[in-house]
Amino acid sequence: PVPESDIVNTVEQAFEFKEQVGYPLIVRPAFTMGGTGGGICHNDAELKEVVSNGLHYSPATQCLIEKSIAGYKEIEYEVMRDKNDNAIVVCNMENIDPVGIHTGDSIV
Known part of the structure; x- marks a missing residue:
C-alpha cells in the first residue's frame, strides 16, 4: 500500500487533507535537511504548529503531508x-x- 499524501502550501490546505484521511499525519517540509520543521501530528493543534513551522523553514513554502503508517509491519x-x-x-x-x-x- 502507498500512504495517501498531498503537497500543501498553506495551513488551510493541510486541514482540508486531514478531513479526507484523518490522523496521524506526517509533515515533511520541502527542501529542508534532517527533517527540520517536520513532525508527526495527532491532533489539530499539532497539525497547525508543525505545518506553520514547516512552511516557514521550507524555501519553497511547501510541505508533503502523508497519512502515517507507523507501527505497520515492513x-x-x-x-x-x-x-x-x-x-x-x-x-x-x-x-x-x-x-x-x-x-x-x-x-x-
Missing part, C-alpha cells in the same frame, strides 16, 4: 533483473521492528 523483497528484463526474487525479509523505526537501526 516486509522487503530483493529482486535481481538481467538485461533481457528477466526478474527473480532472491530473498525476502521481515523487519522485526515496526514501520517508524529507521531500517538501518532495525533487525531483519
